[in-house]
Amino acid sequence: MKRDWRFELHEIVYESNTKAGKAFDITLIISILLSITAVILDSIGYIKVNYDYPLKAAEWFFTILFTLEYLVRIISVKKPWRYMYSFFGVVDLLSILPTYLSLVFVGLEVFLVIRVLRLLRLFRVFKMTRYVFEGNALIKALKDSKAKIIVFLMTVFTVVIITAALMHIVEGPDSDFSSIPKGIYWAIVTMTTVGFGDVVPKTVLGQILASILMILGYGIIAVPTGIVTAELAKASKMNHNSCPGCGKENHEANAKYCKFCGEKL
Numbered sequence: 001m002k003r004d005w006r007f008e009l010h011e012i013v014y015e016s017n018t019k020a021g022k023a024f025d026i027t028l029i030i031s032i033l034l035s036i037t038a039v040i041l042d043s044i045g046y047i048k049v050n051y052d053y054p055l056k057a058a059e060w061f062f063t064i065l066f067t068l069e070y071l072v073r074i075i076s077v078k079k080p081w082r083y084m085y086s087f088f089g090v091v092d093l094l095s096i097l098p099t100y101l102s103l104v105f106v107g108l109e110v111f112l113v114i115r116v117l118r119l120l121r122l123f124r125v126f127k128m129t130r131y132v133f134e135g136n137a138l139i140k141a142l143k144d145s146k147a148k149i150i151v152f153l154m155t156v157f158t159v160v161i162i163t164a165a166l167m168h169i170v171e172g173p174d175s176d177f178s179s180i181p182k183g184i185y186w187a188i189v190t191m192t193t194v195g196f197g198d199v200v201p202k203t204v205l206g207q208i209l210a211s212i213l214m215i216l217g218y219g220i221i222a223v224p225t226g227i228v229t230a231e232l233a234k235a236s237k238m239n240h241n242s243c244p245g246c247g248k249e250n251h252e253a254n255a256k257y258c259k260f261c262g263e264k265l
Helices: 005-014 019-042 045-050 052-075 080-084 087-094 097-101 108-131 133-144 146-171 180-191 204-235
Strands: none
Touching (some): 005 019, 019 045, 045 052, 052 080, 052 087, 052 097, 080 087, 087 097, 133 204, 146 180, 146 204
């Protein structure tokens, strides 16, 4: 039975388990890296002055290339709007729009607007993450651990506030800890083990509190790492094949149908 042309195109564009798919991914990654390099070089004054035309030509070449890629991704799925409104769909669109908008916003009076629009082209760097398996797993792990991390940050914030208030009382208003906000700044710097040294306790009791917070900081650093690592282990077991209907990934390992649109995997 002859396979649908859209399915064949989907295999090339969204999957990398075929020679054509791998070639497509490698070509696109190289193009993204080259386009980002062009954007970076364009921000350097003397290079822009001497090589303005080649940089503009390169920008338009990559913009047209990524526009064709965007259109191919739309027509290669059965439900294109799901791709268009997805994270990567929005990123793909943002990576090509600024160049076209620069044709409208011309003249010195909107120079700053154009510069802002040109900076948006750096969204292309996010296009690379779809080609890294670990990247997809990491994104899912961060999403799944969101609630735990929020609770963790609230706990850290509570410790910071209490320590800052105690240091303000112990050191006194005439010290570096003249206010609780200054104490909060010091507590954050100390807990994260950065230690700028611009605000330091002078009293013995203050130094004891600082020592306790420093030791606590080492233990706290490991907590979010453990949370994300646990979720990452779960996410790595997911099926990362892209759905031919909507283009989304992260299905259960034994899933036969897409959990987002119901299309058969």
